[in-house]
Amino acid sequence: MPAHMNRSATFIEEPSLLEEKLPDLLALTNAKVEYFDISPDGRSLAYVSAKQGGYDLYVCSIDGTDVRRLVAMYPEECIYPKWSPDGEWLAYFARGEAFKVRVDGSEAPINLTYGNGPGRGHEQVHWTPDGKHLVFARPGPNGFMQIAKIPTKVPDGKIKIQYLTDDTFNSTDVDVSPNGLWVAFMSDRSGHADFKRMDVYVTSINGGEDRNVTPNTYEYYDYRPRWSPDSRKLVFTSDRTGWRNIGVIDVRTSQTRMLTRSKFDEYNPRWSPDGQWIAYVANCDWNFQLMKIRANGSGNSIQITNGDGVHGGIDAYQARGTIRWTPDNRRIVYTFMNHDRISDLWVISAAGGVETQITDHMPEGLKEFSFVEPKLISYKSKDGLEIPAWLYRPQNAENITTPLVIYARANTKGFHVKGFYPYIQYWAYKGYSVVAPQVRGSGGLGKRYEFLNYGDWGGGDIDDFAYAAFSLAEKGMVDQKNVFMQGGSTGGFFTFSMCHRYPDLLKAAVAFYGSTDLIHSYRMKSGSSMPVHGDVVAGDRGGPDMAPDH
Incomplete structure (x- = not known):
């Protein structure tokens, strides 16, 4: 089945990229893989690659065979593919909108949002377990980021968007509980609007009053909540130890327990499907290693990967990438790059051992090139x-x-x-x-x-x-x-x-x-941009109107 052009794409011609010069070869390294997801049955992967010029959506078997380009995006991009619970659809973000497309390629992509898509910087979408809705973060009517829900059926009129939050604070980084009843997200409601503090909140999938499940932690940055398979707990990242470490929240009681207290910044925690383990990545002198720890806190962290480079990544900064357990709990798929390898998909046993490469996006003309090791x-x-x-x-x-x-x-x-x-x-x-x-x-x-x-x-x-x-x-x-x-x-x-x-x-x-011009940027800021242009720039002194001398 040929790849479909995304309905929002502007051009259809294939790019012509030369390979005889180093700059052209290095330009081809943008084909790297940073965003992917694993199918519910564990047999297939969906990922984004620019191998043919645009950031296109591909699917392949778990071993890297049977590669198919599902959506062609040149000269634009799609990001954050997400399998539907029944494995028949993929949702993704492109040009400010949320789309879905059949995995078998039998239909063209369907725009589900038409101007009501996820907000910039918060493009990930999440299916509800019944497959009937997508949940994501986007700017609300008041200019602040809110948690929103839309139907996944083909739109036949005005988009029916439901806001689950409606606060004068930013709410982002949403995750839907496996039982379909709850939504977790992070929000800073301290009034400072900086990057110095954050809390984890839970609300009903139908909206209503939300609840802070990390209360009384004013000076801590608690973020990236992810539901346990039984929907009773949340794993999250917190700086309350002085480093970014991994903790677990009992949602009913709001009791938290830090599982790690290492002198490494740790990110991207993911529950194993059986709920027994939590995998995450640790920043060890700016080499990222894949780690795991028992979800009940017994025992020490176990390092799964070895060697220099970035195993997994954190969906942000200069280490974009992620990790996923296979449904049978036996393996972990992850992105990996180092100084002489661009980011690709790899897989390793959850017990450690041999790392196996799944995709290979390094241009042929660079595979023997002598890259400088820092x-x-x-x-x-x-x-x-x-x-x-x-x-x-x-x-x-x-x-x-x-x-x-x-x-x-x-x-x-x-x-x-x-x-x-x-x-x-x-x-x-x-x-x-x-x-x-x-x-x-x-x-x-x-x-x-x-x-x-x-x-x-x-x-x-x-x-x-x-x-x-x-x-x-x-x-x-x-x-x-x-x-x-x-x-x-x-x-x-x-x-x-x-x-x-x-x-x-x-x-x-x-x-x-x-x-x-930070002063102009600060004065023209929207609610969703307050963290960058407020206290981060001016610190405890406040913005330029409060501290003109600074």
């Missing part, structure tokens, strides 16, 4: 704070002074992992050293480090970038007269700020979609 270094910033960083040196440059590219990460609490960065590999190939600092405010070193630039964007974090160059120049590794900088989003803001704070250091800079 080294984790550290240096002192202006105020003496020790800053870790990944350092990439060109091949055979041990005793050579090279130009330097400072690579700024994105996201407010983002970080650099030992993953695949095509820009960095290109610069290294061209003879540049590249430093990717984990500047203050980055994730991976616990709660305290994450908030060192709280209310001080463009301050100490910019010093951290500059002193990376100073440190490497002092050691004779780089030429301080040939320093460049590149960054996108938050990294773009860092790059702009670097040009302002250290104008004589940079010879050139490239900023992708970085904010150039």
